[in-house]
Amino acid sequence: MSKTVKIRKGLDIKLLGDSERVVQTLSLPKQVAIKPSDFHGLNPKVIVKEGEQVKAGQIIFFDKYNESIKCATPASGTVQQILRGDKRKIMEVIISVDSNQEYVSGSPAKIESLSGEQVKEAMLNAGLWVFVKQRPLDIVATPSNAPKAIFVSGFDSSPLAPDYNFLLDGQESDFQAGLDALAKLTAGKVHLTLNGKEKSSSVLANAKGVQINTIIGKHPAGNVGTQIHHIDPVNKGEFVWTVNALDVLIIGRYFNTGKFDATRTIALSGSEVIAPKYYKTIIGASIDDLVNGQIKTDGNVRYISGNVLTGDRIASNGNLGYYHNQVTVIPEGDHYKFFLTTGWLGLGFDKFSNSRSFPTFLTPNKKFRLDTNTNGEERAFVVTGELEKVFPFDILPMQLVKAAITDDIDGMENLGIYEVAPEDFALCEYVCTTKIDIQDKIRQGLDLIGRECM
Numbered sequence: 001m002s003k004t005v006k007i008r009k010g011l012d013i014k015l016l017g018d019s020e021r022v023v024q025t026l027s028l029p030k031q032v033a034i035k036p037s038d039f040h041g042l043n044p045k046v047i048v049k050e051g052e053q054v055k056a057g058q059i060i061f062f063d064k065y066n067e068s069i070k071c072a073t074p075a076s077g078t079v080q081q082i083l084r085g086d087k088r089k090i091m092e093v094i095i096s097v098d099s100n101q102e103y104v105s106g107s108p109a110k111i112e113s114l115s116g117e118q119v120k121e122a123m124l125n126a127g128l129w130v131f132v133k134q135r136p137l138d139i140v141a142t143p144s145n146a147p148k149a150i151f152v153s154g155f156d157s158s159p160l161a162p163d164y165n166f167l168l169d170g171q172e173s174d175f176q177a178g179l180d181a182l183a184k185l186t187a188g189k190v191h192l193t194l195n196g197k198e199k200s201s202s203v204l205a206n207a208k209g210v211q212i213n214t215i216i217g218k219h220p221a222g223n224v225g226t227q228i229h230h231i232d233p234v235n236k237g238e239f240v241w242t243v244n245a246l247d248v249l250i251i252g253r254y255f256n257t258g259k260f261d262a263t264r265t266i267a268l269s270g271s272e273v274i275a276p277k278y279y280k281t282i283i284g285a286s287i288d289d290l291v292n293g294q295i296k297t298d299g300n301v302r303y304i305s306g307n308v309l310t311g312d313r314i315a316s317n318g319n320l321g322y323y324h325n326q327v328t329v330i331p332e333g334d335h336y337k338f339f340l341t342t343g344w345l346g347l348g349f350d351k352f353s354n355s356r357s358f359p360t361f362l363t364p365n366k367k368f369r370l371d372t373n374t375n376g377e378e379r380a381f382v383v384t385g386e387l388e389k390v391f392p393f394d395i396l397p398m399q400l401v402k403a404a405i406t407d408d409i410d411g412m413e414n415l416g417i418y419e420v421a422p423e424d425f426a427l428c429e430y431v432c433t434t435k436i437d438i439q440d441k442i443r444q445g446l447d448l449i450g451r452e453c454m
Contacts, residue, residue: 003213004196005230009392010218011354011427013159014367015308015330016271021166023265025280028099032075032284033092033319034060039130040443041139041450042069044090052079057104057260059127060093068143072127074262074283076102092319106258111180119184123251126260130322131247132185135228135240137450138421147241149188149232152179154204154245155195157222158307158426162267162278162325164245165201171249172203178252182243183209193227204245217392225424229393234419246325266320268294270329271369272301281320287327288317295329302372304328309426310439333373354390354431378435381405390427395419397428401438404445409452412445421446 036044044061048054056076063069075097083092106126111119120143123129134141141147155164168175183190189211194200196216205212213231220226224242234240243251246264253261262283269276274294281290287303295301304311305321308328312321320327348358352368360366387397395416403411422439429438 002211003231005213005215005217005227006196007215007217007221007226007230007392009388009390010220011390011431012157012218013308013352013370013430014365015159016367016369017160017269017273017276017329019160019162019267019269019276019278019326021163022277023280024277026285026289028075028097028101029281029285029289031077031080031094031096031286031319032073032282033094033286034071034073034284034322035092035319036061036071036090038322039071039140041137041447042071042130044071046082046090046093048079048082048093050079050082053077054079054095055102055104056262057106057126061090063140066142068124069129069140070124070127071130072104072260074260076100103259103261106254106260108258109255111177111184111255114184116184116186119181122255123181126254128251128254128260131243131251133242135225135234135242135421136418137446137454138423139450141239141241145239147186147188147239150182150186150190150241150243151224151228151231152182152190152192152210152243152245152248153222153224153227154192154200155222156307156325157195157219158309159219160267160269160326160328161222161307162246162265165198165204167246167265167278167325168203168249169201170203172206174249174252174256175203175245176207176252177255178243178248178250179207179210181251181255182241182248185241189232191227191231193224193231195222220392220424220427223423225419225421226392229395229419236413236418244323244325247323264320264325266290266324267326268329269326270304272296272329272331283320283322285320286317287314287320290327291316291329300332300334301329302332304330308370309430310423331369331371333371335373337373337375354386374435376433376435379433381434381436384433386431386433387428390431391425393419393424397425400445401425401428401436401441404441404448407445407448409448412449413453417445417449 043064046061077097080096081094132141192210193213196214306324391397400415
């Protein structure tokens with residue numbers, strides 16, 4: 001039976017630079033880069049060499065400790081460089097893209113005629129499994145773990161997030177095929193959660209073979225972790241798998257066509273973009289063609305693959321993250337602010353605040369041009385009650401973060417570490433007066449739990 005959830009905690013950060021509903025198709029990028037760091041916990045074993053020709057969909061590395069988990073290249077071309085860091089750690093596999101794309105040969109499959117094991121094997125062999133993530137730990141799912149449910153969030157509530165209704169429009173066949181494939185992977189339910197604050201597209205609202213739920217509230221209502229917590233929480237010893245709605249399209253496209261088609265429509269957004277809109281490109285593409293001529297002239301900006309709360313900082317010629325569906329450009333905050341004018345004693349007509357510190361609380365629909373300045377340095381972790389206001393879980397966030405900082409395994413288990421992922425604490429990090437990197441602390445806690453308790 002479908003559920004309707006209303007959350008009262010959270011925060012919508014209103015930024016300038018929403019993408020207009022216009023899609024521009026870019027030419028093929030000069031290069032793509034696959035970063036193993038996007039797949040947390042995966043230890044890559046590269047099976048291609050520099051100078052080797054590869055086809056789109058060809059496996060380029062697998063997990064050393066679980067060889068069934070493989071990653072495929074999103075484009076055909078030549079392996080230009082395998083970039084390594086300290087202790088020969090693989091940082092990126094860079095592929096120079098051919099003008100004519102060749103795909104690993106395959107054939108369409110009727111999902112209804114396949115068993116769950118056959119669907120799983122097909123996804124593993126095609127390199128699609130990396131799109132399936134697992135709670136607890138927020139890592140690529142272990143294929144041998146039987147999930148009690150699979151969750152797909154039908155919207156993204158983060159700042160300047162792409163509009164899933166717009167991106168899914170007209171792609172009913174691929175989306176439904178992706179859902180059908182996921183349904184084969186669990187004896188439980190596939191949950192598709194829609195935004196209760198707006199009308200969902202027919203692609204989402206008419207999806208079959210899933211339990212359609214509705215959630216109403218501020219960000220992080222669109223986070224799959226929030227939805228799992230309120231609909232079917234994770235307990236110790238249980239597993240829930242999650243897949244992004246736009247990645248469901250890629251999975252469905254594979255079964256419908258037999259090709260690993262890594263085409264992705266992303267949002268170029270942010271206050272420093274001249275004309276924010278959508279661009280059709282491929283996973284891992286270099287963003288230089290995307291941002292060239294599109295950024296305002298002051299130049300001192302930060303490029304983020306993903307959203308401003310959880311995304312990764314990249315260079316102007318950097319590459320799109322494997323899971324990211326947007327590129328955000330905002331002002332760099334590397335300057336001092338005079339405390340009497342633009343600092344903490346200023347009038348604050350251009351400042352966003354979660355409290356009533358500035359008069360802008362009187363204009364709740366105002367959008368802001370915010371920079372990356374943290375407006376302070378890291379300090380003692382003190383009880384303020386701010387974290388609880390934006391954290392819509394029945395969990396004590398400050399106590400859990402303190403347990404993660406101190407490597408208190410018992411404390412983390414008792415306080416709900418199995419339910420959360422770093423992104424669930426992004427707003428806590430934003431409002432925290434101590435300027436602590438809370439997402440990093442939760443990631444460290446999850447890694448410790450993975451080593452000691454799983």
